[in-house]
Amino acid sequence: MLIGLMSDSHDNFPGLLEAVEIFKERNVDMILHAGDVIAPGMCYAFEGWEGELKLVYGNNDGDRTGLKRDFGRVGGEFLDDFGEIEADGRTIALLHGTYEPLVRGLVESGLYDVVVRGHDHHVRVVPGDALMINPGEVWGHFTGRKTVAILDTRSLATEIVEMGCRPSIMDMTGRRP
Numbered sequence: 001m002l003i004g005l006m007s008d009s010h011d012n013f014p015g016l017l018e019a020v021e022i023f024k025e026r027n028v029d030m031i032l033h034a035g036d037v038i039a040p041g042m043c044y045a046f047e048g049w050e051g052e053l054k055l056v057y058g059n060n061d062g063d064r065t066g067l068k069r070d071f072g073r074v075g076g077e078f079l080d081d082f083g084e085i086e087a088d089g090r091t092i093a094l095l096h097g098t099y100e101p102l103v104r105g106l107v108e109s110g111l112y113d114v115v116v117r118g119h120d121h122h123v124r125v126v127p128g129d130a131l132m133i134n135p136g137e138v139w140g141h142f143t144g145r146k147t148v149a150i151l152d153t154r155s156l157a158t159e160i161v162e163m164g165c166r167p168s169i170m171d172m173t174g175r176r177p
Contacts, residue, residue, distance in 0.1 A: 001088040003026060005149040005158075007034035007118025008058070009042065009094075010139035012146075016045035018140055018163050021150045023049075026150055030054070030087060034135070040066035046074045052116050056083050058096040058118065060167030069153035084112075088153035092116060097134070107132050114151065125158045133158055144168035 004023035022030060029051045035058025053076040059062055068078045074101055084093035090113040097103045097117030106115045112130045113165050121143050123136035135146035146163035169175075 001029050001153040003092075003151045003153060004028040004031040005034070005116055005133060005135040005151055006138050007116075007135050008036045008069065008121050008139050008142070009033070009038070010036055010060070010137070010141075011042060012139045013037040013042060013045055015138040015140065015146055015163065016042060018048055018146075020045055021027065022148060022161055022163070023051075023119040023150075028150060030085075032083075032085065032094050033115055034058070034094060034116050036060045036139075037067060037071075037097040040064070040070035040121065043067075043070040043074045043076060045137060046071075046076060054079055054083055054085060056093065056094050056096055057081055059098050079121060082105070090114060090156075092152045093130070103132070106130065107129065116151075123149075123160055125149070125160070131156050131158070136160070138163070140164070141169055141172075144171060 031053045033055040035056050055078050071135045085092040092114045093106050093112040094116045097119040107130045115132045121137040124134040126132040135149035140146035148161050150159045
């Protein structure tokens, strides 16, 4: 089974449309979004998606009632702040990842084959007690990269899909960390 992973879309409607198209072209069966969708209207990027769509809330998702209602209209399911997903015999933890000790604890717990998180916008695939995947950001302005990931549940192979670059906040402001 192929699962499309995304996070931190931050109201980038064109980015969400592009990601869904990539997932359709790659015959992905399920999409997991690790939070920070932002506005309920972003649900319309998923209209016509025929696979499963599961999401968790991020720290910037303010209108939780509207998000749950509107994503339900397009077949999406909000799992609140944390989701446990069974897919193809694999157990997957889905969370935004705001609190690093919790993410580490989930990875080290032995309860999950895969931990999918977002929040810091940085792409990472880290093998360990559980495979930890951060698909990066659909938004693109934090790191300058727009990315999603595709997970093969049989092999746990993870492909990072680049959707292009855009100016980062640091580039636009001329600031450097």
